[in-house]
Amino acid sequence: MRYWLLKSExxxxxxxxxxxxxxxxxxxxxxxxxxxxxxxxxxxxQILFYHSNASPxxxxxxxxxxxxxxxxxxxxxxTSEYYDPRATAEKPRWFSPTIAYKETFAAFVSxxxxxxxxxxxxxxxxxxxQRLSVQPVSPEHFTxxxxxxxxx
DNA sequence: GCCAACGTTGGC
DNA sequence: GCCAACGTTGGC
Numbered sequence: 266m267r268y269w270l271l272k273s274e275x276x277x278x279x280x281x282x283x284x285x286x287x288x289x290x291x292x293x294x295x296x297x298x299x300x301x302x303x304x305x306x307x308x309x310x311q312i313l314f315y316h317s318n319a320s321p322x323x324x325x326x327x328x329x330x331x332x333x334x335x336x337x338x339x340x341x342x343x344t345s346e347y348y349d350p351r352a353t354a355e356k357p358r359w360f361s362p363t364i365a366y367k368e369t370f371a372a373f374v375s376x377x378x379x380x381x382x383x384x385x386x387x388x389x390x391x392x393x394x395q396r397l398s399v400q401p402v403s404p405e406h407f408t409x410x411x412x413x414x415x416x417x
Numbered sequence: 418g419c420c421a422a423c424g425t426t427g428g429c
Numbered sequence: 430g431c432c433a434a435c436g437t438t439g440g441c
Contacts, residue, residue: 274439296424317439376440394422396438 267310268407269302270390271328271364272398275316280325280369283314288365292337293347295359299399306330306362313402313410315390323375324410327367334360370414384409 271291273279283289294300312328336357339347352358379385389400402410 272439298424320441322440396423398438 267305267307268313268402268404269306269310269330270313270315270324270400270402272315272317275319275322275325277318279316280314280366283326283328283364283366284369286366288331288363290335290338290361291364292339292361294337294361294398295347295349296398299397300359302397302399302401303360303362304334306333308333311367311407312364313407317398321375321377323373323378324370324414325373326369326414327411328364329367330362331365332363334362337361371417372414374410374413378413379410382409 278289291303294303308330310330312330313324314326314328316322316325336352336354337347337359338361339345340349340352340357340359341354342348347359349358376390379388380391385391385406388402388406389395389397
């Protein structure tokens with residue numbers, strides 16, 4: 266089993282939205298490196314759900330990969346701002362796994378909290394200037410963040 | 418809303 | 430295939 270971090274703009278799709286949906290198709294990723302990570306996901310992989318554009322930004326809870334990637338339907342939708350004219354049904358360019366809700370942290374784990382804790386040094390999330398919306402997470406970092414999130 | 422960092426596009 | 434211009438991300 267592997268561990269990942271998924272970013273979502275908090276005012277666009279938050280952990281509460283995932284909770285009420287139960288599962289969601291993770292669409293609209295338009296970055297090749299992020300796409301490749303999505304394709305690497307296996308059913309049962311654990312997801313840290315990160316709120317970006319929040320104050321503060323940080324990790325709100327945990328999800329799980331419920332199904333492997335399918336072609337992202339928004340790439341074929343001419344009315345979508347994520348429409349990609351270069352994508353075809355035979356050769357889709359973008360892919361979406363299904364993510365299931367697992368838990369909302371009792372204690373939101375903010376970005377500043379992660380930065381001051383030497384345990385999390387080396388996380389890609391904390392690297393200056395990184396913007397990738399899908400990132401791998403080490404088992405140690407995942408466990409440490411979940412422990413912080415469950416504490417109150 | 419600012420702006421630094423980064424990815425993508427497209428002319429050559 | 431280089432690289433400048435442009436657009437986007439995302440923390441603050």
